[in-house]
Amino acid sequence: MADLSNQQKVHEAQIALLLKQFRVTGLSNVFILSIAAAVIWSMTQSLFVLPWLIVGYGLVALRPLVLGLQNKAQNKQLTGSQLEHTVTLLLVMSALHWGVIVWEYYDVNNIELFLFISAIYLGLVSGSMPSLSVRFPVWMIYAISMFLTLVIKMLYLSSWSMAMMLSIYCTAFIYFGRNLSKKIEHSITLDLKNTELLKEVNLAKEHAEKANLAKSKFMASASHDLRQPLHVQSMLLEVLSLRLEDKKLDQDELKNLVNKITQSNSALNKLFNALLEISQLDAGTLKVNLSHQNLNELSANLFEEYRILAQQKGLLFKVEVEDCTVISDPILLQRILSNLLSNALKFTEKGCISISVKNRLDDVEIIIADTGIGIDATQFERIFEEYEQVGNQARDRNKGIGLGLALVSRLCELLNHKVDVTSKLLKGSEFKVTLARGDEPKVISVDTDINYNQIDNTQILLIDDEQDIVNAMSLILTNWGARVQGVSSIEEALCLIESSQYEPDLIISDYRLKSKETGLEGLSLINNRIGKTIPSLLISGDTDPELLEKINKQNLYILHKPVKAQLLKKVINILLKQ
Amino acid sequence: MKNILVIDDHPVFVDGITSFIRNVLPNSNIVTCVNGDETLKQLHRSIGFDWIFLDINLPDVSGLELLKQFLELKVLANVIVVSSDENPETIHAALELHANGFISKQFNTDVFKKCMQTIERGGVYLDKQQAQSLKNYREGIFIEKKYIQENISERQQEALLMISKGLSNQEIAALMNISESTVKTHISLLMNLFEADNRSHCVAEAKRLGFTL
Known part of the structure; x- marks a missing residue:
């Protein structure tokens, strides 16, 4: 589409140039008509050239009328091609007008006149080439109609060779004209492109200057607004430190000063946040999640x-x-x-x-x-x-x-x-x-609870030899949604697993159990029996570093008594997630 | 007496947060580390901290990497991420790694106290805005995951699992009893599904969306 409108622009520029050239050649046409008429009259004394000359002047006088059309075109939206047609018509008329001379006086027997008319014709056609070939078709029609009159006359006189020669000339002329026309079109296209680029550059420049100005204005205002609360803060801090040196600070004054500092601090904070947001918007880094x-x-x-x-x-x-x-x-x-x-x-x-x-x-x-x-x-x-x-x-x-x-x-x-x-x-x-x-x-409502609780509905095996602790822990764990099996010894745990195909998701065991067994040993027994490693954690009252190291080596979590519920919850969640 | 670890590379900020901690928990023992390396050395000496304040943007490693290390080392401390990075993806990832709370670097005493209280009661602390943007983000993930779950075939799931284990096309073909070119087709479909540029990106996306690999 852009290409098409570009072509249109080139076309318009060509027509404008054509009309301009057409106006300029009018004067030279009057000159050539007069000379031609004078020379022919002096050679032939034929009075016929007089009306011919008058008609010629009339044709030239028609040209400003066409130019008037162009002026009107700007108001009346007369299309470029309509103007082009009018110009072509005028040119053909002018060619026919010359054709009359050819018909009357062009004769190989009158060498002088023959050469004169040939020279005028070649001059007219070649002279029109640079000026009119802006629009190649227009010029081509003109050139062909000019040559055609010569050719027809030659044919009429049965001068076949001349007719042949003239036809070849015409073809050559048209070929050169076409080349020239292409060159002119190319330069017009380049010109238009240049103008367009310049326009774009100017627009971009204006835009950049405007943005720069806005930024400067913004910075000036921002730095003013930033300095104000900062300045207030420095002053207040100075007062504060002076008072501290004097040791004359009473509570109310202190409160007052701190309040004021807090106020200007929060003003600064707000300002920075707003600036940050604006710069995020400028940089396009603000992420949008539409839903x-x-x-x-x-x-x-x-x-x-x-x-x-x-x-x-x-x-x-x-x-x-x-x-x-x-x-x-x-x-x-x-x-x-x-x-x-x-x-x-x-x-x-x-x-x-x-x-x-x-x-x-x-x-x-x-x-x-x-x-x-x-x-x-x-x-x-x-x-x-x-x-x-x-x-x-x-x-x-x-x-x-x-x-x-x-x-x-x-x-x-x-x-x-x-x-x-x-x-x-x-x-x-x-x-x-x-x-x-x-x-x-x-509308999606995802569980907005940010506290991941994976404890819900998990089977927890609790091993502790003290019933009170089993009871208390069970209470807490059940409260978090777990289903708890409490046992007091490893033996009991193994029994439970054996008898009811019980397979816990997690095991919590006391480290020191009755009869000198340790939770560590118990866990490995249970894992063996079930056939896989169940996530487990140990609870111990010991703080013996050697023991801790031993447990750590087993890659197990150990919590110390008294266990904080929050910590227990965290560790259970970590284990369940692994 | 509480043991507290502060990990941040800005001295001014470390000073600030230390005074906040002294205010809320007097008599606490505060250790500071300025980067990931120092933190790991410290943790190898002792993991017995009650609270850890972690800056997510450290000069050498990301805070998320440290969170992984905490789990690896079985650090039992409550971890509060202190950061100016409010990106919901970061928050989501940190929570997945069992961080207990988030406070932005512009916090005040009230926020500080509220955060610690919430965590001690077993909750996770986020401010309103963070919670909202996290919710948004999780909605996004939820939609993506659902879409993928509806469109992934069983064979593709198998292939995905094998890619995540680092198997080659040849190995996958042998295990799945199909030709190598079929494996390639499966994988390119997977990459389309997860909008990934390569295999590891694909696996990372799957993990991010919460597929168990």
């Missing part, structure tokens, strides 16, 4: 958080939420909404903040409205730019740093959400986020 999400679950906490903040500021907080499913990234969407809510909160002193979530035909609309200071309609575009804070020339830090809406708009772009603003100065603002609707059945 079907239930909006209510997602936003309930967020709305609750802002409800409390609004109440603290004495504002009404209205929430009107329908049950909606959307396609979005829950984390980024939360960031968008919380930026919009905190903005609403920031710029509203009295009245209310309201949120409405509505299902529409194909999408879901979230509207966050306030009755705050509002935004002038002329500023709607600018508020989404980085570091733009309308009407905060003094850059009051309490009003934030002007990154919130920039983040909102860029996150929305990333997520394919639409964000719109309507607002009236001093009346309030309304931000609308439009999201694609999701399918309720596609």
Whole structure:
């Protein structure tokens, strides 16, 4: 397609050039007509040349009319090819006009006139080649019609050899004209390409300069905002250290100072986070995970958080939420909404903040409205730019740093959400986020419990010679979902395995059992009997380093009495996972 | 008295976290290591720590590698990963390696205390945002895994298992009693399924998605 439009452009340029040349050759045509008429008259004294000359002038005078057409073409959308046809017609007429001279006076017997007319013809055709072969077909028709008159006359005079010669000349001329035309076309194409490239380069340059300017502005504002809290912190820290030297610090003052430092610290923190996010967006490293999400679950906490903040500021907080499913990234969407809510909160002193979530035909609309200071309609575009804070020339830090809406708009772009603003100065603002609707059945709820509990339904064999411990441990393990078999000795354990094909998923054994057996020996006996190594852990009251090393060599976990439940759980989970 | 190990290469941060620990657990014995190598040497001397604070970005090895080593050495300490890396993939991997909690480097005393309490009660500590992004990530894994489970054939599963053991095409062909070219077809289908560039990538992806190999 691009190629086609390129061709069209080349065509247009060719026609423009053709018309220009056509205008220029008009004058020389008048000159040649006059000379030809004068010479022929002086040779033949024929009065016929007079009307011929007048018709010739008339034909030349028609040319500006065609040029007038070109001017009109710019208004009336006369196509290039229509102009081309008109030019061709005029040229053919001019060729026929010359043909009249040929018909009347071209004669091999009058050598002088014959040479003169031949010279004029060759001059006209070769002279038109560089100027008119811009559009090869136009020039070709002209050249052929010029030669054709000569050839016809020669045929009429039965001068076969001359007719033959002229035909060959014509062919050669056309061949050269074609080559020239191709060269001209090539140079026009290159020219057009150059212009286009230059345009692109200029555009890119402008873009880069604009971006650079925006960055500089951004940096200037950012460094100002960064320095402010930093400066405050240094001052406060200085005061603090002076007070410490004087040893005149009372509790209240200390608390006050620390509070202030904390405040400016958290301001810095927020600023850095926002900057980080913007730079992540710039670098394209922010990962987006789009999925079907239930909006209510997602936003309930967020709305609750802002409800409390609004109440603290004495504002009404209205929430009107329908049950909606959307396609979005829950984390980024939360960031968008919380930026919009905190903005609403920031710029509203009295009245209310309201949120409405509505299902529409194909999408879901979230509207966050306030009755705050509002935004002038002329500023709607600018508020989404980085570091733009309308009407905060003094850059009051309490009003934030002007990154919130920039983040909102860029996150929305990333997520394919639409964000719109309507607002009236001093009346309030309304931000609308439009999201694609999701399918309720596609909402996935994965077990959100981050505490992996693989203990559920596992068979645990517990070996301890003290019944109290067996009871207590069983209680804990059952509580975690395990099914526990408690035994007091290795013998009993082996019996259990033998009698009921019992095969535990995990064995927990005391190291020191009655009758001098150790858990270590017991475990290997049990493993032998079952025929495979069951994940096991030992519990011991000993802290004998040699013993520990021995157990460690067996690649077993050993827990020390008293065993902390949390640790036991962790080790069981590790073992079950292996 | 608690034994505590702090692994981080930023001296300022080590100072900061040490003072936090002193504040929450007075009378604790704090050992610091600045890289993975030093940590392993320390653990070979003694594994008797109660808490380990681990920076996930260490100069020599990744914190995840150290977590593996902790399991290998049967370190019984509770491990809190302290990091500015909030990537859910990292969090997921660390939890799979039995880390007990995550705190970002911007924590305060409250977070610190809450984290330790949650862990002592047998829980895993993540902040809200981390929990949400982890949930997201696991959803993603869940979907991918389900898709693969629905599309993988039994023979491909067998082949995958053998690749993970490092067997060659020839060996796999002999074990599965099929021709080598069929093995190649199975493997290229597997790589498509897991969107992997080569065998080891394929195995890594399978592990990441929680296939037991």
